[in-house]
Amino acid sequence: MSATVQVPPGTAVQLPVGAAVQVPVVAGPPAERGPGRQPRHAAPEPPERRAAHAGGTPADLVIAPSEERVLRRVRLIDSETAGAVLAAELKQAYTEAGSPGMGELGDAIVYSKATVSRVLSGKMHPKWTFVDRFAVVLGVPQEIVTRQWRPLWIAADLYRQKTGAPRNGPGRSDSAGFACELCGAWAVDFDRHADWHADCHGGRRPAAP
Known part of the structure; x- marks a missing residue:
């Protein structure tokens, strides 16, 4: 047998030991899902996407960490001499590869023999396409291309643009x-x-x- 007793709010009630008490469970309002909330089991968003949602750089415009490191190296390079240093690096790689015929090398990278000669002699600032193909054909390690050649090329190209010097030289x-x-x-x-x-x-x- 059970009885229902209404007790005024705030009143202390003493119950016998062992007495069962039923407490009704009242569902609260559903939790709001704002921009800062995620479902309990949702996969975390990548940092660049979170930055985009927070009003930062859009995800498709975030610069890769490797490119940021390249740009930091560019700031440490003397842009006026970068072209000559790059030409010396390319010439060294060419020599270490056994000095293949310039015509044969030009055919492999789809540039003329004269262009190869001008680049290796430092008389012409190459396009990055030339440098990239040159490295692939001669088997230059990617680390050298990324850490050394890419910063040198960017620095030299910025100097060329600043001074208005032609890419191809006198021709x-x-x-x-x-x-x-x-x-x-x-x-x-x-x-x-x-x-x-x-x-x-x-x-x-x-x-x-």
């Missing part, structure tokens, strides 16, 4: 010129024009005049 000029068989343009420097075709048209180069 070879012939007042007579020639008509390109591929595009019909009148050009006076075959090597430079052929390199342009190689860069823009998947490696296809016009025949020498």
